[in-house]
Amino acid sequence: MTQDLTPISWGAQDRFQAHFIVKTHHDVSEEDFLARAKLETKGHFASKRVTEVEWIGGALADVLNSDVELKNMITRLSYEDAHITIEPTKGNVRIYGKWKDSYNFGITKELFAVYDRIASHIKKELGSPPI
Amino acid sequence: MHDSESDVFHQMNKNEEYCEFLKKIGIDAEAKPLDVNGTEENYYSKHFSNSPAMVTNHGNIKLKGSNIDEVQIIQRG
Numbered sequence: 001m002t003q004d005l006t007p008i009s010w011g012a013q014d015r016f017q018a019h020f021i022v023k024t025h026h027d028v029s030e031e032d033f034l035a036r037a038k039l040e041t042k043g044h045f046a047s048k049r050v051t052e053v054e055w056i057g058g059a060l061a062d063v064l065n066s067d068v069e070l071k072n073m074i075t076r077l078s079y080e081d082a083h084i085t086i087e088p089t090k091g092n093v094r095i096y097g098k099w100k101d102s103y104n105f106g107i108t109k110e111l112f113a114v115y116d117r118i119a120s121h122i123k124k125e126l127g128s129p130p131i
Numbered sequence: 132m133h134d135s136e137s138d139v140f141h142q143m144n145k146n147e148e149y150c151e152f153l154k155k156i157g158i159d160a161e162a163k164p165l166d167v168n169g170t171e172e173n174y175y176s177k178h179f180s181n182s183p184a185m186v187t188n189h190g191n192i193k194l195k196g197s198n199i200d201e202v203q204i205i206q207r208g
Contacts, residue, residue, distance in 0.1 A: 012187050015207035018149060019174065023200045034178060087178055094174075095199075099207055107149070109156040119198035131198050 015099040018107065020115045022093045022122045033088040033122065035061040041079060048079045060086060063121050070121075073114050080104075081111050086118065093122050146190035146204045153202070159195040160202075174205055183207050 035057030039050050053071045055061035064070060074082050083098045095115050100106075120130035143151075150162035165188070176182035189204035 011208050012206050013208040016145065016189075017205050017207075019203045019205065020199045021201050021203060022198065030178075085179075087176060089174065089176075090172055092172060094203075105149070106152050107156065112153070112156060112158060116198050123198055131196065 014101045016102060016105045017096050017099055018105075020095040020119065022095070022119045022126075024088070024091055024093055024126055027091070028088055028093065028126070029058070030088045032059040033086060033093050033125070034058050035064060035086040037074065037082060037084045039079070039082055050075045050077065050079055050082045053082070057086070060122065060125060063125060064118065067117070067121065070114065070117050073110070073117065077111060077114065081108070084114070084118070086122070095119060095122075144189060145206070146192055146202075149202065149204050150192045153192065153194070158197065161193045161195075163191045163193055163201075165190040172203075174203065 035055050038054045038056050040052035040054075041048050042051050043049050053074045055064040074084070080100075081097055085094075085096055087094050087096075095118050097111075123130045144162070144165075146165075147162045150160045153160040173188060174186055175184075185208055187206040187208065189206060192202040192204070194201060
């Protein structure tokens with residue numbers, strides 16, 4: 001019997017995510033609230049920087065694309081942090097970034113400000129007043 | 132033998148640890164014990180093919196004074 005050369009890892013891995021949740025309290029159109037940031041970059045490796053952000057997705061993506069200040073805030077984030085996904089699930093809309101290992105798992109003031117601004121747009125779309 | 136480090140340490144859950152990160156940047160956050168009200172949603176993405184089939188829920192953090200209602204900490208696998 002031969003050993004599997006590419007074993008599939010299983011069990012909990014050293015990869016974490018923080019999902020920033022906006023409660024919708026009712027079902028929302030999944031297509032409207034699904035969005036992901038598409039990045040344009042310059043440089044390579046450690047010097048890789050985000051130069052342009054385009055939101056791809058439903059109606060929320062159009063709203064986010066019209067917010068120039070949000071785009072500027074994202075271009076000031078690190079390349080890793082700038083990968084942002086917005087996904088509606090049951091009763092929630094989730095905002096999250098890439099999987100990170102336990103050493104790099106954390107939050108900066110700038111990244112939280114971006115998530116909070118996205119959340120304010122989600123609340124406006126839901127018809128609730130943003131804070 | 133004398134050591135500068137204490138023999139006693141407080142082991143933190145991942146959501147408590149993340150809650151401390153949020154407090155450090157000035158966010159009013161409170162880590163909730165796991166399944167405090169039994170209404171936590173188990174995350175599973177049906178939209179993206181590269182999402183893991185299984186995730187471990189490390190609990191939620193309640194935020195105040197923010198557009199974000201809560202933060203859920205999950206681990207892959």
